Amino acid sequence: MPTYKIRGINVEFPFEAYECQIVYMEKVIQSLQEKSNALLESPTGTGKTLCLLCATLAWRKSLGGFSTGRRAGAKHSEGLLSQSQEESSSLPTIIYTSRTHSQIRQVVQELKRTVYRPKMVVLGSREQLCIHPDVSLLHGKTQTNACHFLCHKRTKRHCTHFPRVSEFVKSNPSLGDEPIDIEDLVNIGKNNGPCPYYMSRELHKVVDILFAPYNYLIDPGNRKSLTIEWKNSILIFDEAHNLESICAEAASFDLPSALLTSCISEAQNCVDIAVSRRDNLNDKTYNPDNFAILRALLLKLEKRISEVPIESKEMGFTKPGEYIYELLEELNITRKTATMLQDTVEDAITLLEEDAKASDSQKTKGTVCRLESIGDILKIIFKENGNAHAKNYRVHIQEVEVNSHDTVKAKKSRIFSWWCFNPGVAMEEFAKKDVGSIILTSGTLSPMDSFAEELKLKFPIRLENPHVISDNQLWAGIVPAGPSGHPFNSSYRTRDTADYKLSLGNSIVNFARIVPDGLLVFFPSYYLLNLCIDYWKNMNGTSTNSSTIWERICKHKLPVVEPKQSSLFPQAIDDYMAKLRDPSINGAVFFAVCRGKVSEGLDFADQAGRAVIVTGIPFALWNDPKVRLKREFLDQQKQSQRTGPKVLTGDEWYSQQASRAVNQAVGRVIRHRHDHGAIIFCDERFTKPNHQSQISRWIQPHIKCYSNFGDVVFTLTRFFRNAAINCPTRQLTQVQEPGVKSSLGKFDPDKFLKPLVDESHSIESSFFAEVKRGSIFKQPQEILPANRSNLCFNNQKQSSSLKCTNDRVLEEKLIRRNEVVDLTKESCSQLTAPYFVKKRKLVDDKHKLLQRCDKSCSGPVESLPQGKLSSAQGFSSMQVKTETSLQTRTSQVVSSETRSGVSSCSTSGDEEKKGSNFLIQVREKLSDGEYNEFVGFMKALKSKAMKIGQVLQSIVKIFSAPDRLSLRQRFKDYVPAKYHSLYEYYLAETDDSPVDL
Incomplete structure (x- = not known):
């Protein structure tokens, strides 16, 4: 595995890196060493994620060993940590985030390709990780409350998975030493019993690198739940092109009238349930008066919003962000009362869930409690650090058309909004925590100036990488x-x-x-x-x-x-x-x-x-x-x-x-x-x-x-x-990924078409990669071109290339004269689609055998020097200049190939024996490296993975040593007849000039 010394750090990379990849890793390490923020753009296909992982983990490794083997739950006071583990626990934690769980899954797969094995874990929500048969069906706050209730309940209905977490992670100190994904955690939970959600929460306290979706950092509640030493930590936002809009949306809210009406209805349900429990069961756990107060405040808010004067439907009603505190204060909703309201909302969510379970109603199981949105809104408005953030907001109330299909009928169709126009509100929290570096990367961050200015952070290190394509x-x-x-x-x-x-x-x-x-x-x-x-x-x-x-x-x-x-x-x-x-x-x-x-x-x-x-x-x-x-x-x-x-x-x-x-x-x-x-x-x-x-x-x-x-x-x-x-083209095939039954199954947009990408193509050409891995064909018929069988007469496989080539000449003439024509008119019969677009049709011509329109012959022929073309034997028949000469030359090639096809028929056994003997001699004359290279070129020649000219020229060079000249001449027998002239041209060219071996 290649090792690159970048800014004093030894970076081990899975393959030979491109120049743009080295530049990318250099910028990453510079950001980490200088504790500076970075904006790094690198197009898809340049190995961005792999570069990011290798550079970051190499830098982290240079500071001290990874925490592998460190037991989750072990503390310094218990004397259970070795000196190296104590040192690693004080080193910065890397937090790697991306937009979705499926993108995180792909990052973990990339980690497996590296030599680095840091202690790691993937954080997911209860919706991804819960294995409880009932709680796993719920969503949002309802699911969270049900989880808390069952985890701390000491009855027959308590969660059996939660108590097993602590003992399991302590007895398995190697957990997280190898890359594991959400699916791996779920499988561990199902097979061994511990809760995957709380297992990941326990592991994240001792890891070197933590993988999670964006919202675990952007959302204040999720961020607060992480027990991470934020100082000097490294924050990485992959696929960050939408980060500014995500930050702004996370700090904003929209409250439609229909949603507010539903919340009022749920508050009334809570009053009824609490009264019923108190009167019938003497259960005074929940005070119905609190729910009545909540309902009354929501009714006042609904009335206040409906009374706001809107002069223009297009303009709506707009006020500065601070106005929201004035409006809510009229309803007696202040910072002091907001805390009590949030507690009441939490109780309401729990009460509604308990009632749904008690009624055992399939209709209500798994539904989302609408009141949860009220709690989220109060948290956004009344932040811990006062009201200073309101200057970045605008209050807006607008009227919208009522959707007649809505099941919930609102009194007035209005939307009450508090929009954040400064995405930096979310990002500035990290600056306050004194993190080491924030790295934002994506294939499309441009234009970068607006991106940096929107997030209100300084990004002194920036990169707009070129692509690795030609x-x-x-x-x-x-x-x-x-x-x-x-x-x-x-x-x-x-x-x-x-x-x-x-x-x-x-x-x-x-x-x-x-x-x-x-x-x-x-x-x-x-x-x-x-x-x-x-x-x-x-x-x-x-x-x-x-x-x-x-x-x-x-x-x-x-x-x-x-x-x-x-x-x-x-x-x-x-x-x-x-x-x-x-x-x-x-x-x-x-x-x-x-x-x-x-x-x-x-x-x-x-x-x-x-x-x-x-x-x-x-x-x-x-x-x-x-x-x-x-x-x-x-x-x-x-x-x-x-x-x-x-x-x-x-x-x-x-x-x-x-x-x-x-x-x-x-x-x-x-x-x-x-x-x-x-x-x-x-x-x-x-x-x-x-x-x-x-x-x-x-x-x-x-x-x-x-x-x-x-x-x-x-x-x-x-x-x-x-x-x-x-450019070699791969077949379009549907390759099934693990866990995906079919393309018609559960849809994952981030996996769409991923199987169509050959990952090895981002490294090197496929046949060279297989040669290096030793996965090469051994039988002569598998690597030598099927020359003779291709030349055999077969009426079912003939194609009309004459018309195809004539049409190309005519088309190019018209276009060269800048005669802009609609190439799709029905009347334009003289023009046809390009030969590589048209579907090949079977023709039955008993009088003529037309030359097959072979795509791979025109490139090398047209690129040869004009002077040497005429000297190559038979080469004039392969040149196309005019329509008249085209027909004559095509007939020459046809007759030549027909004669070759008839005269070259021989038994397959003789051909195989001859090929085997040839390969034995080649193996004796070439070194191991040269032989593997030769086999790779043979495979490319057979599969047309490379230009025919490049393959033949490379073969000529391999056989140019004095003791290999006979092999070079005999190799012509395995070159398709139509390329004999091209092969002879390269032989003559090599004989005229010294060969650099």
Whole structure:
């Protein structure tokens, strides 16, 4: 395993690191050594998580040994800790957070790939970890209260798992020494009895690294429950691109009238239950008067909200954040009474749960208590440190349309909100705790200035990493106008016009034809998505074409539309994947929206996403109350600040939020080292420097602006043709992951399409990796090209390449003259789809045997020097210059291959024996390393994992030593006949110049 010395720290990495990975790890270690905060952006596929883990754990290891073997529950006073364990207990704890549990699961899998084995644990909620048959069915505060009740109850109904935790962790000191996940904790609990939830809580006190979702740090209640030495601790926020919005939302609340009405109803239920218990059972545990007071206060609040004058439905009612204390004080809700109200709410939740269990009602089992929201709201308003945070808030009351389908009828449909416009309110708590470093990382943090300014933290260490891909793996272009020349602009001034929708539709028809396999099309909003699709379904776009635009799109790719309802999304994903796997069609197109589920966290690797089209800049609705107030809040801060750090203006924030949504969407296309794809920006506003500068740094060098649509079609077509030759493409297969029964089972968005990504591709090419692992083919028929069988006459496998190549020549002629044509018109029969997009058809021609249109031969041939091509034997037949010479040369190749095919028929036994003898001699002449390399090249030649020219050139070099020249000549027998000329060219080239071995 390679070891890299970075800033004095020895970092062991699972494989040979790329330059960008070393730079990333250097920034991580710099942040840790200098106790500085860091913003680190590195595109998906660059091994970001692995770099983060290795660098952080290597730094931590340099300070002292890990806490492996340290027993949870052991204390210094008990004399049970060794000196090394005492030292490790005083070292900083690493807290690694991500957005979801499924993302944490992937991080733990990455940890298993490293050599580092710190003491670790994953924290989860009771919903993930509880194994009690009844409590596991509950949710939220109801579940928490039921858990507390059963854990401390000394009756037959008490929880049997909780008491076993302490003894189990003490008798298993190695627990957490190896990477364990939530599923592992649950299995331990089910097999051995201890509660997984409290087991993780016990373990987290002694770990070196703790994994948890964001809310364990951002939510004050969860944060308070952690027994961690915060001073000098390391906080890592992975997938942090949404952190600012998550922080702001966690500190805000919305109280709709319908929810408030439900809370009043629950408070009345509590009064009735408490009175019934007192009168019938003489149970005075709960005082009904307290619930009556709670109900009365909620009724007053409902009345007060309904009386607020709202002059404009669009503007609503807005006041500064401090106004909320004035409003509540009118209802006698102050900091002093709020504490008593919170206690009453807690009692109400417990009482309702007890009553539900006593009634044994399946209808009420597992339901969420609405009163829980009132307790959460009081905690947000009345924080421990006073009311100073209110300056970052705005009070807003708005009227909304009543949903007739609601089961709960509100008296007035209003929403009472207290919105936080400073995400730094949540993050400043960590600064007060004197943590060592805060590292925020993601594939899309750009633009970084707004990100740092929003969180109100200093981030002196920043990185915008490039990608590890080559230039020929990404096409990125700005397309300001469509085929007709009408400009693309999705702003509200032009998006409703027929010309815009027509031009966009015709462009997507062309892109659907050019792009192979999966195509993603992102709209700024659901409104524009539905507007365009409705238009395309009813308009044909041309006077001579009877098909609608939608029908013409379907002719090339079957469409799937992202649904607004979350419950329908899994089926949409399954539908998209089914279409991609259907061999009878040319792929699928997924119409989606920026900031939607498709744009967030899903892996559209390889064929699942060969191109992304962004149809506009997804600015938020400017008249949305929250957006409007946020812009006003920032502008007021800007005006009031004369000195100090830079503050964003409302317009800057508004623009950068849209750019970040674009970066998230376009990040779907390149998902690993060997992936390739295109990013198409269909809006003229992207030509402006201020918008281009906010696109992710790794994309910017690839972006080109095109003045006409013809250039776009030509360069994009050429890109995918070259990619089909140079970039190996994996089969699109559904690989089952552990714990996932099928794609139609429980939907996990973070796992979607993950099996389609070959993780080894982010390290090195697959055949080299297998050679290094020793997983290589041993039989000659498994590594030598099936030359003779490929040349045998087989009517069922012939393909018409002549028409394909003729069409390509004609098409390129038209496009070169900048004749912008709708390549999907029914009348345009002279043009066909690119050869790598069209589905191969079986032809039965009894008179001619046409040459097979082989994708891997054109690349190396066209790249050879012009002068040497003519000297290579038979090479003129492989060049394509004009339509006339094309037909002649094709017939030459056909006749040549036909003769070769007839003359080369021999028994398979003789071929196998001959191949075995050849391999024995190769094995004798080559070293172990050279032989493994040779086998790798053979496998690549057979599977077409590399360009044929690269393979042949490498083989020639391997056999260039004087004692291997006979092997070099004999190897020609195993080269497909159509590549003999190419092989001879490389032989001649090697003979003319010394070979560097």
